Amino acid sequence: MGRVLYTFFRSSTSYRLRIALALKGLDWEPRYVSLPGMQHRAVDYMALNPQGLVPALVEEDGSVFAQSLAMMEYLDETHPDPPLLPRDAKARAYVRMLCQVIGCDIHPLNNVRVLKYLRGRWSLSEADSNEWYAHWVAEGMRSLEASLVQQGRHGTWCLGEQLTMAEICLVPQIANARRFGCDLSAFPLSVAIGDRAAELPAFKAAHPSIQADAS
């Protein structure tokens, strides 16, 4: 058995891994985990990844990896070409910071499990949970855009001419925000970088709409 990625087409953290694997030119076999079908909480999957979230990566030797940012760092350390992080420590901190604005300050708040909790526990409407979603996208993207401007390191990509993990986090976040109808007009720099990256073959191959489990 080769490398296996447990993925759900619409999961933006799975999307990150699909992009990273494609950029590295690594083969992987998909195992589809339906979040609406609650397959991420099935006994078999919980035995594999007790966090009960996607994605999970299983290497050929059976090692199991969870948490998308940690998994991307692992892939970058074990398959360094092309690099997903720069070599300079300050530049690495900058790229990781951008990834974490998305991976810590936006995505966890807008995860499906959170929206379900809001609607289920407090009987909030879909309009309410959409407002919540848009609030954290707006605040997080404001933070991201302002950080890009302040640090002054951007060019074609967030870090000058070097494509990094920052674009891998940015493209799925923008796709999700658009799916929820969020207004992104206040973040032209971030959106332009994301839209450029989305045109690259590795990003196209990872797009939710062309995954075999897309519905």
Added chain:
Amino acid sequence: MGRVLYTFFRSSTSYRLRIALALKGLDWEPRYVSLPGMQHRAVDYMALNPQGLVPALVEEDGSVFAQSLAMMEYLDETHPDPPLLPRDAKARAYVRMLCQVIGCDIHPLNNVRVLKYLRGRWSLSEADSNEWYAHWVAEGMRSLEASLVQQGRHGTWCLGEQLTMAEICLVPQIANARRFGCDLSAFPLSVAIGDRAAELPAFKAAHPSIQADAS
């Protein structure tokens, strides 16, 4: 001017940085940013860290760093002794995974800004926001405890006998959970590791209660 850390005593992400700096034996000057006082959104602070969150680190050359996990990686890369991550790629992925269970799946949901939003936007009671807090602590700590058990790498610390970033994330999270009265009895392994780490001098020096801005 030396190294400056913008910190708030009760912020668990500031607490992480205070521990990391103490473990590395690095000097720093505190600048206190009161979250209840909304000083993190003051014009001067936003000019320094446009994300409008604590902590922020400013190095002697004026470089500004944000996002606590990225900042700890930076400190580890620039001051490698003692290391906060192991050398082996799989072990690094394991430690980062544990950090991200806390840093992505628990803390961002229970941040003060989120609790304020819940109470402010939807007029939820303090009991409601405490229930929300306890829910994500319970789910995140379940995930962490199950990952420790499944991966079978724990010893005195999360990674055998090597103290890492995982304890730096764990100790503030446990302190916060206790402050909110969360039941942690279902997570004996995590709590035992965290409580051992909390006794180390670097962790004690970073404790919220002894910071000059503690109130």
